[in-house]
Amino acid sequence: MMDEEGFSEWYHRMLDENQVVDIRFPVKGMPVYRGAGVKIIKYMRDYLENLLEEDGHEPTYFPVVIPEDLLAAEAEHIAGFEDEVYWVTHSGITPLERRMALRPTSETCMYPMFALWTRTHTDLPIKIHQSVCVYRYETKHTRPLIRSREIMWNEGHTAFATREEALENIETIKKIYTKLMTELLCLPIEINQRPDWDKFPGAEYTIAFETLMPDGKTLQIGTIHNLGQHFSKVFNIQYEDANGEKKLAWQTSYGPGFGRLLAATISVHGDEKGMRLPPAVAPTQTVIVPIVFKETDRENVMSFIGKVEEILKSQRIRYTIDAGDERPGAKYYKWEQRGVPLRIEVGPKDVEKKHVMLVRRDTGEKTTATLENLDVGKMLSDIQKNMREQAKKKFEERTYTAKDEKNLDKHLGEGIVATGWCMEDQCAKPIESKGTILSINRDKKAKCVICGAEGVEIKVAKTY
Amino acid sequence: MMDEEGFSEWYHRMLDENQVVDIRFPVKGMPVYRGAGVKIIKYMRDYLENLLEEDGHEPTYFPVVIPEDLLAAEAEHIAGFEDEVYWVTHSGITPLERRMALRPTSETCMYPMFALWTRTHTDLPIKIHQSVCVYRYETKHTRPLIRSREIMWNEGHTAFATREEALENIETIKKIYTKLMTELLCLPIEINQRPDWDKFPGAEYTIAFETLMPDGKTLQIGTIHNLGQHFSKVFNIQYEDANGEKKLAWQTSYGPGFGRLLAATISVHGDEKGMRLPPAVAPTQTVIVPIVFKETDRENVMSFIGKVEEILKSQRIRYTIDAGDERPGAKYYKWEQRGVPLRIEVGPKDVEKKHVMLVRRDTGEKTTATLENLDVGKMLSDIQKNMREQAKKKFEERTYTAKDEKNLDKHLGEGIVATGWCMEDQCAKPIESKGTILSINRDKKAKCVICGAEGVEIKVAKTY
Structure with missing residues (x-):
């Protein structure tokens, strides 16, 4: 647990010193993604796209611009986005015949095409995805990767013949996103259905991860929307069923934010030494540091490292050798800050003993292994597992229940707080002045934290 | 060789019926990329990015918008692009303080950051790349994948301490692009240095692939620009050399167009049956077609196919089984049109003989193989090699030399024609009214095709 200011300082330093993003690009809210950032996002993207494609999603790419008439076709949707879209109005010095928005999300540009692709029930389901940027002119304080105006994500979009299939798809996507977040990125998560006032514009309801x-604030890292028939009605996505009857399709859309997932991965696992990257997404999984104080030792050490390299190659490990001029201590410091999960040290004594020294970033634990016993793949998967467990434990420790306002006040800002709400507007207001209502559990009774009347359980947190 | 109209009809039909792109998106020049198109581009992108990163390029992502003052900083550059950039002018209903262009190429948004990253000679070289779309409001007739207003590409950008290193980098990129085009996509290519009047705005010179x-027209599928110190001067990319002297960096930039590479891959290898995809980039490398006329045969055939599947899986082949209700002939037709390199047929007689029937898309050749001898990986690499050779042969047959205007007229529109030019403006005009001068070879003498005076060799073609 860090305070807001301490965390913010740490976070910005990590992004900068580890070449994740550079915020000096002269457009507010649009940083430059550098090597480390792009690589981690690439691993996420490939992992997610594979899962989606195994589930039958087709990859696709839709244009970045949406003509105004399409964006405005669904009333709730345009009302939700009209204040924050960027408009393209000119080409060269010539005004365009009609303005086009930079996509803030792609429902309204995709669904007219869905209508063209859908004739009979055999054309359904449609399940597509694309990894692109979306654009939202955030008026709130921007923060790199967390609240940007250019947002990297993957968006999935579907059309089904029945509501049941759409609901099934939502369950599948829940599993896929959970896998991405917890398996690959070792992030502990909660899945909450948002209150009605917080749903996606045009959706029946929204589920959020x-x-x-x-610093005790929650970060929304993905959402799934049940769109019902709102958009299929507007865009006329109709199919002929087996009896020749015309019916409207049922739709869902969803997306995790790659920038926010990156921010979470860096922040959740980080410590006072810097980043700690889960091995599965670490651009460098292992760094080899030769320890050479006397020049006469160099040849021996480097030739032994050559053998280590062969092993790492055969185990398909992403590794680097830091043979630079810095002192070993400076190298350790640098690679620890960059979050490299495993360090291999080789000095003259190690060569003598025919082993290497292994230092885990997650625990700091030091062990040795002979070349015969060097199983880096196994060590990395142990680290991956341990990091997942460490993060889960921390997360669970910061889940609270508050029976009264005093307790609610105490724990808000530390984590997620379960409490009660009578479902009356006048009690929602004081709660939402303290934090955000993440979800309302109508099946679970609880006394309202404000007025004490019978109510339902809600989850509240301070949020990004 | 097809005539212009015949090719155009064929090309559009392939894109549509094989779900490569859908041109019905309601913004001119911006089609929707569908499954087959996105997948082929993904294979290209991954292949290219790997080669670039092996050469030390870091992946990166720069914002899609470029503030007007940056875009306009280099005089030749803005003059070259100002008529065709899209301008973002508003967010919501509020005019932006300064207009921003959708990137037509990223020199002017990247190089101010290069200046921040460069202090001493140890900060160089900078070599980065990104796979993104760029935006150009083409006023010429648009054509899907070939002349679009949203262009998918990979762009590489560098800064070096010396001109020699920049020149070396150009040679490396020539090799990498050649590998992408000829090894992966089996495309025959020519590399030409463009005449001065045709270079990239702001470059010293441009090399084109x-x-x-x-239809006999050439398609430019990639370029490399030697930027000299034009941009480093404007954006102040300075480094301190080993003696403490301030010096300007030397720069290059380059990019192949993924859309055009896709268009070329489809077109160059296609035949009257449809697409023929090089195995390395075929989304489906092998289709298995069960031949079942009697229901009683189904179980036997499908169980044998199960064994074939195991083999394909172990050989990491991208395959599909077409067990649908259509007749085998209809299936053959469909998969041949989609360009699948190899078809495996299994009927009751094949099961009896314990073999499968193999049909190559490139030659139409039919062979059989027992399960023990089924090496699909080897067959696919033979097909890849044969397609490369077939295409190269066709290309070479369509390379001409013209000594007089009559011959030039005859061969223009059939392929690339070498001829002579006296280097005078008045003779360039009539040549360029017939075709485009791709390159000027000052080292090779040739008589001017127009006036007959001593001159140098040029290459001319009709171009897209």
């Missing part, structure tokens, strides 16, 4: 940042 | 389309 959140994790918890070190 | 072109291939030849079935």
Whole structure:
């Protein structure tokens, strides 16, 4: 747990010093993604796209611009986005015949095409995805990767013949996103159905994935929307069923934010030494540091490292050798800050003993292994597992229940707080002045934290 | 060789019926990329990015918008692009303080950051790349994948301490692009240095890669620009050399167009049956067609196919089984049109003989193989090699030399024509009214095709 200011300082330093993003690009809210950032996102993207494609999603790419008439076709949707879209109005010095928005999300540009692709029930389901940027002119304080104006994500979009299939798809996507977040990125998550006032513009309801940042605020890292028939009605996505009757399709859309997932991965696992990257997404999984104080030792050490390299290659490990001029201590410091999960040290004594020294970033634990016993793949998967467990434990420790306002006040800002709400507007207001209502569990009774009347359980947190 | 109209009809039908792109998106020049198109581009992108990163390029992502003052900083550059950039002018209903262009290429948004990253000679070289779309409001007739207003590409950008290193980098990129085009996509290419009047705005010179389309026109599929110190001067990319002297960096930039590479791959290898995809980039490398006329045969055939599947899986082949209700002939037709390199047929007689029937898409050749001898990986690499050779042969047959205007007229529109030019403006005009001068070879003498005076060799073609 870090305070807001301490975390913010740490976070910005990590992004900068580890070449994740550079915020000096002269457009507010649009940083430059550098090597480390792009690589981690690439691993996420490939992992997610594979899962989606195994589930039958087709990859696709839709244009970045949406003509105004399409964006405005669904009333709730345009009302939700009209204040924050960027408009393209000119080409060269010539005004365009009609303005086009930079996509804030792609429902309205995709679904007219869905209508063209859908004739009979055999054309359904449609399940597509694309990894692209979307654009939202955030008026709130921007923060790199967390609240940007250019947002990297993957968006999935579907059309089904029945409501049941759409609901099934939502369950599948829940599993896929959970796998991405917990298996690959070791992030502990909660899945919450948002209150009605917080749903996606044009959706029946929205399910959100959140994790918890070190300063006690939750970060929404993905959403799934049940669109019902709102958009299929507007865009006329109709199919002929087996009896020749015309019916409207049922739709869902969803997306995790790659920038936010990156921010969460860096923040949730980080410590006072810097980043700690889960091995599965670490651009460098292992760094080899030669320890050479006397020049006469160099040849021996480097030739032994050559053998280590062969092993790492055969185990398909992403590794680097830091043979630079810095002192070993400076190298350790640098690679620890960059979050490299495993360090291999080789000095003259190690060569003598025919082993290497292994130092885990997650625990700091030091062990040795002979070349015969060097199973880096196994060590990395142990680290991956341990990091997942460590993060889960921290997350669970910061889940609270508050029976009264005093307790609610105490724990808000530390984590996610379960409490009660009578479902009356006048009690929602004071709660939402303290934090955000993440979800309302109508099946679970609880006394309202404000007025004490019978109510239902809600989850509240301070949020990004 | 097809005539222009015949090719155009064939090309559009392939894109549509094989779900490569859908041109019905309601913004001119911006089609929707569908499954087959996105997958082929993904294979290209991954292959290219790997080669670039092996050469030390870091992946990166720069914002899609470029503030007007940056875009306009280099005079030749803005003059070259100002008529065709899209301008973002508003967010919501509020005019932006300064207009921003959708990137037409990223020199002017990247190089101010290069200046921040460069202090001393140890900060160089900078070599980065990104796979993104760029935006150009083409006023010429648009054509899907070939002349679009949203262009998918990979762009590489560098800064070096010396001109020699920049020149070396150009040679490396020539090799990498050649590998992408000829090894992966089996495309025959020519590399030509463009005449001065045709270089990239702001470059010292431009090298272009072109291939030849079935209608006899060349298609430019990639370029490399030697930027000299034009941009480093404007954006102040300075480094301190080993002696403490301030010096300007030397720069290059380059990019192949993924859309055009896709267009070329489809067109160069296609035949009257449809697409023929090089195995390395075929989304489906092998289709298995069960031949079942009697229901009683089904179980036997499908269980044998199960064994074939195991083999394909172990050989990491991208395959599909077409067990649908259509007749085998209809299936053959469909998969041949989609360009699947190899078809495996299994009927009751094949099961009896314990073999499968193999049909190559490139030659139509039919062979059989027992399960023990089924090496699909080897067959696919033979097909890849044969397609490369077939295409190269066709390309070479369509390379001409013209000594007089009559011959030039005859061969223009069939392929690339070498001829002579006296280097005078008044003779360039009539030549360029017939075709485009791709390159000027000052080292090779040739008589001017117009006036007959001593001159140098040029290459001319009709171009896209």
